[in-house]
Amino acid sequence: MISTARKTLPALAPAALALASAFAGAPARAEWNLLNMPVGVTELSKQIYSLHMTIFWWCVAIGVAVFGVMIYSLVKFRKSTGAVPDTSITHSTRVEIVWTVVPVLILVVMAIPAARTLINIEDMRNTEMTVKVTGYQWRWQYEYLDEGVSFFSVLDRQHDEIRQLSSGLDPKSVPDYLLNVDNPLVVPVDTKVRLLLTAQDVIHAWWVPDFGMKKDAIPGFVNELWFKVDADKVGTYRGQCAELCGRDHAFMPVVVKVLSKEDYKAWLAQQKAAAQPPAEGAAPAADAPAQASAPAAPAVIPAAAATAPATKPVASAAATPVAARG
Numbered sequence: 037m038i039s040t041a042r043k044t045l046p047a048l049a050p051a052a053l054a055l056a057s058a059f060a061g062a063p064a065r066a067e068w069n070l071l072n073m074p075v076g077v078t079e080l081s082k083q084i085y086s087l088h089m090t091i092f093w094w095c096v097a098i099g100v101a102v103f104g105v106m107i108y109s110l111v112k113f114r115k116s117t118g119a120v121p122d123t124s125i126t127h128s129t130r131v132e133i134v135w136t137v138v139p140v141l142i143l144v145v146m147a148i149p150a151a152r153t154l155i156n157i158e159d160m161r162n163t164e165m166t167v168k169v170t171g172y173q174w175r176w177q178y179e180y181l182d183e184g185v186s187f188f189s190v191l192d193r194q195h196d197e198i199r200q201l202s203s204g205l206d207p208k209s210v211p212d213y214l215l216n217v218d219n220p221l222v223v224p225v226d227t228k229v230r231l232l233l234t235a236q237d238v239i240h241a242w243w244v245p246d247f248g249m250k251k252d253a254i255p256g257f258v259n260e261l262w263f264k265v266d267a268d269k270v271g272t273y274r275g276q277c278a279e280l281c282g283r284d285h286a287f288m289p290v291v292v293k294v295l296s297k298e299d300y301k302a303w304l305a306q307q308k309a310a311a312q313p314p315a316e317g318a319a320p321a322a323d324a325p326a327q328a329s330a331p332a333a334p335a336v337i338p339a340a341a342a343t344a345p346a347t348k349p350v351a352s353a354a355a356t357p358v359a360a361r362g
Contacts, residue, residue: 074245077269077294080157080262081248087153091146098142157249160262163230167221171233171240171253171277174284178221181232185307191287192216199287215274220291224300226267233259238282244275244290252279265294 075085113119168179172188179186195214198205207213223229233242235253242261243250251261277288295303 076246076248077271077273078247078249078263078265080264081246083153083156084248087149090149094142094146157261160230160260162228163262164227165223166230166232167223168232168234169221169242169253171235171237171242171281171288173237173282174277174288176221176242176288176290178219180304183304183308185304185311187219187307189217189219189221189291191289192218196287212274214287215276215289215291217289217291220272220293222293222295222300222303223265224297225265225270225294226297228262228264230260230262233261239279240277240281240288241279242275242290243278244273244292246273247275247292250278270294270296 073085073088075082165183166181168177168181170177170179174191176189177186178189191214194210195216197203198207198210199214210216231242231251233251233253234257235255237255239255240253241250242253247263247265249261249263251259253259271294273292273294275290275292277285277290279285281288
């Protein structure tokens with residue numbers, strides 16, 4: 037066995053060295069802000085964070101009380117001080133009532149802010165714009181139902197090339213690797229946006245961490261969520277499909293570009309103008325000069341052909357090439 041280990045260890049050394057190098061080159065993720073839930077940039081994300089911190093501090097208080105009693109009991113009634121265990125108590129109705137009622141009251145008090153937040157999450161009233169989001173393998177389609185604008189959002193082409201095993205390119209050479217798309221979802225600040233989520237093939241999940249919201253997109257069903265980005269939070273926010281949806285699940289990012297209301301109106305006008313079909317009559321007008329010059333040939337038609345009866349257009353037309361050849 038020792039000889040086998042001596043043969044195996046040298047063979048594993050290169051692999052162990054490569055693994056250590058990979059970990060050494062990986063960015064350190066030890067920031068303190070990663071220890072807690074992010075606050076987010078939307079109205080709902082702040083409510084969820086507030087609920088999270090409220091429950092957290094209640095749990096801290098409960099933990100301090102429980103462990104405080106335990107530590108006090110261990111120290112106060114330790115054997116070295118002459119404490120003798122009491123084996124006569126086998127049942128206490130009072131104790132059972134206390135340790136049943138107190139946790140129930142704590143859960144009821146916790147349920148009040150939790151229910152309030154859940155109701156706000158599902159409150160779709162007073163939405164100012166609606167976007168239908170359809171998940172495909174492996175892309176998103178956004179349809180602005182009130183504006184007639186629709187487009188697909190796919191992983192950025194440069195990122196798609198870099199992710200190929202044979203590309204020979206360094207993923208670190210591009211920012212936001214695998215978290216960039218060709219056409220992001222564009223929304224205005226300080227606007228209640230409702231998303232109608234569905235899918236065409238398999239289950240997907242639309243998720244942007246900074247918005248504090250994630251919901252499944254299921255074929256044949258329509259889920260909905262809403263968000264309202266704070267007025268001072270203009271920027272680009274990134275997420276991913278959060279439901280295993282097949283081979284390229286990891287390459288299905290979600291990117292939302294938040295603009296000021298004025299910039300959003302300009303962007304929307306540009307999208308509508310690009311989606312407009314060509315005006316009717318534009319093509320014939322472009323060909324008008326060529327058509328106007330075409331009738332010049334009949335000027336050489338002899339007078340006999342010109343006096344042909346009008347009821348025989350075929351004979352008149354046939355005379356034209358003859359006159360041209362004459």
